[in-house]
Amino acid sequence: MTVPKEYRALFSRWCAERVPAHARAHLQIGFRIHGDVVTILERRPPEFPELSSVWTSTSVAQLRHNDPEPGLWRIYHWVEDSWRCYDHPPSTMPEPLLAMIAADPDKVF
Numbered sequence: 001m002t003v004p005k006e007y008r009a010l011f012s013r014w015c016a017e018r019v020p021a022h023a024r025a026h027l028q029i030g031f032r033i034h035g036d037v038v039t040i041l042e043r044r045p046p047e048f049p050e051l052s053s054v055w056t057s058t059s060v061a062q063l064r065h066n067d068p069e070p071g072l073w074r075i076y077h078w079v080e081d082s083w084r085c086y087d088h089p090p091s092t093m094p095e096p097l098l099a100m101i102a103a104d105p106d107k108v109f
Contacts, residue, residue, distance in 0.1 A: 008033070010094065011094075025045070040059070040060045043057050063094050
C-alpha cells in the first residue's frame with residue numbers, strides 16, 4: 001500500500017512551515033515517501049559548493065502508515081543504526097505525530 005494522496009499536501013505544508021523563508025538557503029525540511037513510510041528529512045547545502053551542488057539529507061523521523069494495523073500511524077526514530085518505534089500510542093491521523101516533532105524535536109528524538 002501507499003500513503004493516501006490527501007496526506008502528501010499535509011506533509012508538504014508541514015515541512016515548509018518548519019523553516020522561516022530567510023533561513024531556507026541554509027536549511028530545509030523535506031520528506032520522502034516509500035510505500036507506507038514517510039521519512040522526514042533535514043536538508044543542508046553543500047559545505048563546498050564549488051565541488052558539488054547537491055544538498056545533504058539526514059533522516060529525522062519516520063511516520064509509518066498501517067502500523068501496527070490498517071489505518072493507524074506510528075512514529076519511529078533512528079537509534080544505533082536502525083529505526084525504532086517511539087514509545088507513543090499509534091494515531092489514526094499523522095497530524096498529532098507531526099505536532100510532537102514540531103513541539104519539541106529534541107525531546108522526541
